[in-house]
Amino acid sequence: MTKHDQVLVKAQNVKVHFPIHKGIFRRQVGSVKAVDGLSFEIRKGETLGLVGESGCGKSTAGRAMLRLYELTEGQLDFEGVDIAKLNPKELRSVRPRMQMIFQDPQACLNPRMTVGSIIAEPLDEHTNLSTAEKREKVKGLLDAVGMNRDYVNRYPHEFSGGQRQRIGIARALALDPDFIVCDEPIAALDVSIQAQVVNLLQDIQERMGLTYLFISHDLSMVRHIADRVAVMYLGKIVELAEKRDLYKTPKHPYTQALLSAVPVPDPEIEAKREHIVLKGDVPSPANPPKGCNFCTRCPIAIERCRTEEPELRELKKGQFVACHLAE
Amino acid sequence: MDVTDLRTVFHTQDGTVHAVNGISFYLEEGELLSVVGESGSGKSVTMMSLLKLLPMPPAEIVSGMVDFDGRDLLELEPEELRQVRGGDIGFIFQDPMTSLNPVFKVGFQIMEPLKEHLGLSEKQARKRAVELLELVGIPGAADRLNDYPHQFSGGMRQRVMIAIALACDPKILIADEPTTALDVTIQAQIIELVKKLRQKLGMAIVWITHDLGVAAGISDRIMVMYAGFVVEHAKVKDLYKRPLHPYTRALLATLPTDAEEGEDRLKSISGLPPALHEYPNSCPFAPRCEFAFDRCQKENPPLMEMGDGHQVACWWDVEKGAPR
Numbered sequence: 001m002t003k004h005d006q007v008l009v010k011a012q013n014v015k016v017h018f019p020i021h022k023g024i025f026r027r028q029v030g031s032v033k034a035v036d037g038l039s040f041e042i043r044k045g046e047t048l049g050l051v052g053e054s055g056c057g058k059s060t061a062g063r064a065m066l067r068l069y070e071l072t073e074g075q076l077d078f079e080g081v082d083i084a085k086l087n088p089k090e091l092r093s094v095r096p097r098m099q100m101i102f103q104d105p106q107a108c109l110n111p112r113m114t115v116g117s118i119i120a121e122p123l124d125e126h127t128n129l130s131t132a133e134k135r136e137k138v139k140g141l142l143d144a145v146g147m148n149r150d151y152v153n154r155y156p157h158e159f160s161g162g163q164r165q166r167i168g169i170a171r172a173l174a175l176d177p178d179f180i181v182c183d184e185p186i187a188a189l190d191v192s193i194q195a196q197v198v199n200l201l202q203d204i205q206e207r208m209g210l211t212y213l214f215i216s217h218d219l220s221m222v223r224h225i226a227d228r229v230a231v232m233y234l235g236k237i238v239e240l241a242e243k244r245d246l247y248k249t250p251k252h253p254y255t256q257a258l259l260s261a262v263p264v265p266d267p268e269i270e271a272k273r274e275h276i277v278l279k280g281d282v283p284s285p286a287n288p289p290k291g292c293n294f295c296t297r298c299p300i301a302i303e304r305c306r307t308e309e310p311e312l313r314e315l316k317k318g319q320f321v322a323c324h325l326a327e
Numbered sequence: 328m329d330v331t332d333l334r335t336v337f338h339t340q341d342g343t344v345h346a347v348n349g350i351s352f353y354l355e356e357g358e359l360l361s362v363v364g365e366s367g368s369g370k371s372v373t374m375m376s377l378l379k380l381l382p383m384p385p386a387e388i389v390s391g392m393v394d395f396d397g398r399d400l401l402e403l404e405p406e407e408l409r410q411v412r413g414g415d416i417g418f419i420f421q422d423p424m425t426s427l428n429p430v431f432k433v434g435f436q437i438m439e440p441l442k443e444h445l446g447l448s449e450k451q452a453r454k455r456a457v458e459l460l461e462l463v464g465i466p467g468a469a470d471r472l473n474d475y476p477h478q479f480s481g482g483m484r485q486r487v488m489i490a491i492a493l494a495c496d497p498k499i500l501i502a503d504e505p506t507t508a509l510d511v512t513i514q515a516q517i518i519e520l521v522k523k524l525r526q527k528l529g530m531a532i533v534w535i536t537h538d539l540g541v542a543a544g545i546s547d548r549i550m551v552m553y554a555g556f557v558v559e560h561a562k563v564k565d566l567y568k569r570p571l572h573p574y575t576r577a578l579l580a581t582l583p584t585d586a587e588e589g590e591d592r593l594k595s596i597s598g599l600p601p602a603l604h605e606y607p608n609s610c611p612f613a614p615r616c617e618f619a620f621d622r623c624q625k626e627n628p629p630l631m632e633m634g635d636g637h638q639v640a641c642w643w644d645v646e647k648g649a650p651r
């Protein structure tokens with residue numbers, strides 16, 4: 001896909017470690033390596049899917065991209081400016097351009113605020129619009145997310161999960177952002193409502209030229225919405241490729257297992273399919289294995305995997321894989 | 328097991344909630360029946376009603392018969408019912424975190440029902456508990472009996488739940504969304520495990536899920552629920568090949584397909600499931616249904632037999648494109 005060639009976000013060796021403190025002196029005894037050296041680009045106008053199992057660091061990575069966490073290490077360029085190094089004042093001026101949509105629309109909408117004031121809040125903070133201008137803007141945003149304008153004076157609890165997600169989206173759009181991190185935006189919704197929200201996200205992306213980092217554990221939905229997909233395991237990217245390559249010819253053993261674990265809604269296909277069933281659980285990010293992170297569950301691991309960490313290398317054009325054996 | 332005309336309501340401050348509205352189904356020995364439907368459609372309440380696992384009040388089972396081995400479970404004395412729960416019928420609840428007691432060791436929680444239902448001694452129960460944990464694939468089973476639930480991962484807790492449900496060799500296992508909270512690779516482990524256990528132990532299983540992909544891989548038959556009604560029931564192949572209810576068809580159509588062109592929009596079902604405050608006199612799916620016509624507003628369709636056990640509750644024949 002050639003239509004996206006300008007880089008909007010560029011992460012280089014981004015790490016976010018959370019210290020673990022113990023004892024009465026709160027001494028630091030270790031750290032949770034939630035995100036441990038991510039390098040990738042997000043291109044203007046594309047949707048980069050980010051998939052992986054729970055706890056692998058997707059949300060932490062997403063929040064780091066917006067510098068909602070301080071980076072432990074690494075460089076994070078937004079249109080060529082390293083936002084990891086900006087001071088609070090400089091950061092405030094780029095903030096409006098980067099927004100986030102959350103998994104649980106319930107938890108992030110203040111129950112005591114009306115829909116109107118929830119959506120207008122970022123406008124209060126970052127613009128000098130008059131009250132009347134704000135009211136107009138809010139109505140336009142409600143239109144944009146397919147909600148009735150008359151809802152401005154209602155409260156979040158009066159709405160269904162899908163509608164609350166629309167309110168969250170309207171709020172994220174308030175400041176005309178360029179880049180939105182969507183963190184599991186449909187995970188809390190029913191199947192019949194998920195499609196509504198995904199369609200909305202695609203519509204506004206086209207209309208407003210948005211760039212998405214779309215975090216999800218739903219591999220079929222990512223296949224639908226993303227242009228390129230990154231697979232995370234234990235704080236690292238193990239594979240990153242154009243969607244087509246990733247789903248058709250996955251190269252990393254973990255990607256292969258992950259895809260094979262997704263059930264297909266067709267009993268005849270399911271009856272014939274071979275599933276790769278991984279043994280055991282994901283190790284703790286406080287104590288990742290030596291060598292390759294995946295070596296404790298990898299069905300084809302060799303001795304080298306337990307001592308030497310594989311680099312993310314470009315196996316074929318645009319397909320990056322971190323595995324000694326992939327070819 | 329044979330369930331006839333089961334109705335369960337909740338008496339709440341905002342009025343009566345009609346959660347289960349006259350459901351009938353059967354379960355044959357050794358088969359796997361999946362119950363699919365979106366949240367709030369009444370899947371859990373249906374299954375919990377069978378064993379009176381709901382808080383009553385607010386819940387009330389207004390009618391129904393649950394014939395199991397020649398007895399009506401709904402008529403049993405509390406003591407007899409307790410014998411059935413965790414004895415002949417094992418139950419895996421939706422949320423393993425809330426259904427395992429955090430203050431008791433895992434071993435104790437597996438051994439209790441063994442002592443109560445099978446009258447095993449402490450030593451026998453311990454031996455059996457180790458076997459059960461090994462059966463569900465927990466490494467180092469003997470040592471893990473002394474661990475607390477929080478020391479297990481989500482997938483392992485779900486395995487422990489399965490072990491408890493299997494403890495007394497049930498004839499029927501009811502599993503309420505046993506993999507919904509789990510990651511796909513762990514879900515694949517659990518599904519693999521259940522398939523193996525079925526072959527080995529031969530029990531019948533009711534598997535509640537909202538994931539049509541999961542149901543496709545494991546079921547013999549499927550029951551689709553909407554707003555407290557069964558709207559379609561069929562053998563698994565028939566349901567996916569020849570879905571007859573507009574809701575089933577719409578659900579299957581909303582799933583993203585392998586098509587690579589991201590530009591395409593997903594088919595979506597407009598609107599929301601109904602609030603269940605009134606017992607419906609019309610088809611509950613009518614406000615969202617693309618085929619709705621005048622009869623649908625006047626009469627709620629019953630479940631009608633279409634041949635070979637395929638049943639559907641709809642006035643419209645989607646294949647002919649005409650009313651039934």
Ligand SMILES: Nc1ncnc2c1ncn2[C@@H]1O[C@H](COP(=O)(O)OP(=O)(O)OP(=O)(O)O)[C@@H](O)[C@H]1O
Pocket residue numbers: 337339344345346364365366367368369370371372373385421537603
């Ligand atoms: N304790 C309760 N008090 C009042 N209403 C209840 C109670 N429990 C369930 N209900 C209602 O009964 C209906 C069916 O609930 P049920 O839990 O069976 O749905 P479900 O299909 O299992 O959904 P989910 O997938 O969310 O678990 C819903 O409308 C629900 O709000």
Ligand SMILES: Nc1ncnc2c1ncn2[C@@H]1O[C@H](COP(=O)(O)OP(=O)(O)O)[C@@H](O)[C@H]1O
Pocket residue numbers: 018032033034052053054055056057058059060061285
């Ligand atoms: N504030 C925090 N303090 C300590 N550990 C954290 C914090 N936030 C996340 N973690 C840990 O970091 C890892 C990755 O978390 P997260 O990014 O939320 O995972 P995901 O979104 O993929 O489920 C997990 O092990 C989690 O427990």
Ligand code: SF4
Pocket residue numbers: 252253254292293294295296298299300301302305310322323324325326
């Ligand atoms: S490097 Fe080794 S352990 Fe890691 S994924 Fe490749 S083969 Fe498996």
Ligand code: SF4
Pocket residue numbers: 572573574610611612613614616617618619620623628640641642643
């Ligand atoms: S009975 Fe009517 S409204 Fe209900 S599903 Fe059938 S066609 Fe649609």
Ligand SMILES: [Mg+2]
Pocket residue numbers: 058059184
């Ligand atoms: Mg998360």
Ligand SMILES: [Mg+2]
Pocket residue numbers: 370371372421503504
């Ligand atoms: Mg339920």
